[in-house]
Amino acid sequence: MAFVHLHNHTVFSMLDGATRIQDMVNRAVELGMPAVAITDHGYMYGVPDLALACDAVNHNTPEYKTWSHDKAFLEKDRRDELVEPDPEENPREHAQYVKDMAMWDEKGNIDELKPPLVIKPIFGCEVYFTPDETLARDHKPELYHMILLAKDQEGYVNLMQTVSEAAVQGFYYKPRVTLDNLRRHAKGMICTSACIAGIIPKYIDRGDMEGAIKWAETFRDTFDPGDFYIEIQEHGITTDNGLTDEQMDRTLIDIAKQVGVKVIATNDFHYLRREDAPVQDVIMCIGMNAKVDDPNRMRMTGSEFYMKTEEEMRAMFPYCPEACDNTLEIADKCYVELDWDSIILPRFPLLDPGETHESQFRRECEKGLRQHYGDDWATREIGGVNIKERFEYEYKVICDKGFAAYFLIVAEYVQWAKDNGIGVGPGRGSAAGAIVAYAMNITAFDPLENGLMFERFLSPQRTEMPDIDMDFDDERRLEVVEHVRQLYGPEKVTHVITYSTIKAKQAINDAARVLDYPVYMGQRLSKMVSSDPKVKLKQVLDKQPGKEDLFNPDFAEAYKKDDDARRIIDTALSIEGLTRGEGVHACAVLICRDPVNEHVPTKLDTKGGVEITQYEGHTVADMGLLKMDFLGLRTLTVISKAKANIKKNFGIDIKEEEIPFDDPEIFKLMGSGHTAGVFQVESAGMTATIKNMKPTEYKHVVALIALYRPGPLGAGMVSSYINRMNGKEPAVSYDDRLDDILGETYGTMVYQEQVMLISVEMCGFSKGESDSRIRKPVAKKKIKLLTSTVLHWEDGSDETTYDHWMNGAIKNNYTREVAQKIWDDVLEFASYAFNKSHSAGYAILVMQTAWLKAHYPHEYMAAVLTSYTGKTDKIVHYVSACRHDGIPVLSPDVNESGTEFTATKEGVRFGLAGIRGVGTGVAQAIIAEREAGGPFKTLHDFVERVDSSQANRRVIESLIKAGAFDSTGYPRRQMMHFVDKNNPENIIDAAVKRQKDRASGQTSFFDMFGDVEGSGFEVSVPDPDGQEWDRHLKLSQEKEVLGIYVSDHPLRPFEYALSKARDFSFSQIDTGYEVQNPTGGTINQEIPEGKALWWAGMVSSVSKRVTKNGDPMGIVQLEDMEGEATVVVFPKAYKEAEGYLYGEVDPETGAQLSDAFVRIKGKLERSDRGDQIIAQEIVPLELNEENNKPKVFEVMVPNSRFSQGNMARLATVLTANPGGDRVEIFIEQVDGRVLRAEVPAKVNARSIPLLAEAKAIVGNQGRVTVI
16 A cells, blocks of 8 residues: 655745655655645645646656657657667666557557656645634634645636635635635535644534534535545644544544544644754744744644654554545545646737737737838838838747737737826837837837847747736836726736745844844854855855855854854754745736636735735746736836926927937937936946947947946956947957948947847858757856757757857858857857847937936936935935036925925925925925915915915924925024914914814904005014024934935035045945046046045944944944945944044933034945945044135246146146146246236145146246145
């Protein structure tokens, strides 16, 4: 006999089960078990993983490999290519081959010879059954465990629907299954009574035998005859009322006999082996936020909940041996295969009468082709490609694969978004290579003009569905998703789940916490682990081939010599990779032909309340279901808001698709480096690169986006491209016949499409082969496959990719040397090559945003700032960028500000809703009153007119602090006195009373005559008294409500002294800095990493931390007038500097009386988490009138040295040493008179090179003096 485990919990019983699915399957095979089930708590998350794990075993037998290989070749009419296996070396393969050939000759089909399964997956779920049919939510539900297993395909669908209904409609504390739910979906399902938490064992434990028998009879009658079983288990535990497992089991056996059902033995395992019990205990502690040693926490008693052998299971139930035998009966009943081969596209709901998907697809494409290319499109060629031939080819491939509906579906919601004013991206990814996507307005640029390839998107060899990801306005993306839900039916559309696993760093911290070690011990070890999200702890502990850079000797040393560290790391290794939780995919949406839960189970996202799948995105796509990514792109939001700002200020409707890409203002802006807010090109490195590149055409921007990545940068491809583009290096040409392919990138292999086209043009690959056999393996760095694997080619040859490349090139009259040179370059550079379709699409957004900023800078930057509302760090960055670009950022104003950042003639004005304590609703009420009654004359006028329930005292105080009433001419101090609640004459109380009186119908003389000058009943408004708060208080309160300084900056009076105290400003971390180019002009460079430099500014915050050794350290936010930076201050420097990291504080009130100004010597460090400065030394920065005075750099040029050449040299020297000091030049005339001239250049008078070079120019008779 044998035995099958039917009640098992995997890692998908989240933070309860510790069994990894592949390990479970391998163990079942090792133990000779013919099947294994999955029955996780409440959900079916792990079902696809079990299917794939069993497939990995079943498809790896010699018989299956031979059968599947024979089947593939026979069905493609390639029998002559099959090789008979050697009967002595491979007897099992040979036996299968002989059977296959005989069956094929007899029936022309070998499906019935499919080898038997080694291990069968059984799909199930341990559900939470409730006897409460009402699913009440007014008390904690009564829940009992129950096992459901799918017998067949109908049962699998019913299982999904049962679990989905419980997890969506029935969710309250847990997903709840009712008896009604079971009765409606019982067909094809097997039910078992579960563990001691099942309803029948619970009734037995309470002493209610009658109730237990009644429920057993109910379940027996609910399911098909013979499909309800009673479970017995033995874990050595006792029930709440003192029954042992054996006592409970014998009672259950008696009930089974009484009601006429069979008994099965299960072990309810939660971990694989007995020694894994502590792992399961740890993850339970993680889930409950408990400590392992806490005596009062919930735990699983003993260590018996593991995957026991058949012998162990039979030994536990000598009094009921049939309980183990019956598990085989259930296994024999169950057979469900998940369908990984079908494509299940939804039916397009808007088909016109009489149309098929294919005919409507053709009609829509031809309509679009006429719009794009004109009525003569069918006879036209672009770039040597005939439009009609290209369309017909794409159309045939798409229709042959059954994908016509796919394009209709995507085109519909893209057009709906456009029709409803929702920003849509021009196209991302490889879909832009399809002319049909362009014709249907899914993408916005011509694939023929841009040299894009359809095969990069949908190769004829591809079997899976195409993948078109669309970008939408980030703020309105969900409107498009909701439209799709309504069009196809809410039951057919759902969001997609994601799972989170315990990563390396998290495993260390979790292990330390549940083992009750101090926080710093976990932090000390986790800081030794790389921040690479894919890092594994074994790679940190031991050197792994190809991953040597992840190894940390300190981590390994701690493991060897520190017992506590070893315990933490061992525990972390055991839980690393386990499933920790679930969430909602940021953009993936599933659209089904039928209700979703007929294909995949669903549930409610417990955080957001939306319905989501229980299978993750890759799985649902592999099942042939339509998963679409509706991506939100902030840039599209910015463009939409910028267009609205332009419309409001200028009355112009901007159509972004009509923006001219040859406008020199676009390239002028890029070349100047004023790229803050411009899509994709605003980082420090990109800004420096684009300034040096000085693009003049759209194609240069396309190339830049493709090249600006770590690989090409490290390989020198960027500098090579720029030098070739600017004529400083010769362009490379392998052969004149390939110049059309590589000419646009000056011979640099930038795009994957170029590699593909070379293989087609030079070597005779088909376009499909160029994608699957060159692009894919090179991109994935599977280089060995290119030279070692013999493939069958469309021209009939059988050879490796390398041989096909070389032979094809020679056949097409290319020299072997050229073919080899290009092959070598392909292997070296093509792994860095980028998808041109993607970079061409995103380059459009670069051009559009650059054009908007170049022509409407205030409107565009107002939109950028608005898009980051609530994110102070981003607001600070972009306010600094605005000032760097000469765009004033102005304080909020009740008479001019909108809700959001507002573009005005003078600059960008802070929005009212951005003031802390005001909010959108209040801002809208203020604006509505302003538009209805005109501008507010004074604060008194504002208080009288704006509803006091909206603009209460706290709101008005925030408006005053922010400077929103400054334009009325009153000092902020005086206005705060007007509204001070301790002021008996405060204007708010009186205004509130008058508003209440008016609301109740009472009219006062103030209402009748308040606007009649001289009546004696008008509101008395004192004149401005001119007494303002001191500068520090005024600015600190402004920052309190705005998050940044807007009207002024504490450092502004000391601008000169600050510039002298530092090597770079904080904004230059992003923008880079200019240096003289030896060949003329200037070039932009990034601030170097790892070099000790001086920085200076004002401390805006200090976050005190503790190191792994318990020493204090600090994270300091430092700002200057241009930007801010994060400074990491380790213990030694922190201890020395702590006293002057804080300004002067009032000892009685704790109020800060002054700001702290410091100079920091430190190294810049860049990473994915952001840029930061590692401090080495910190000193106070003395800012006073004396050191803030600019110096004068005087140069006296004697007559003997006065020449055009020397004056040109002097000008160059002055320009190369910029600073804040004035320059005066004295020139000695022949007659002895001296002419004085002040030149516009400002220099750094302390510069040693400047002094030395100036002295060399004027000679010994001249003079260079700093005053």
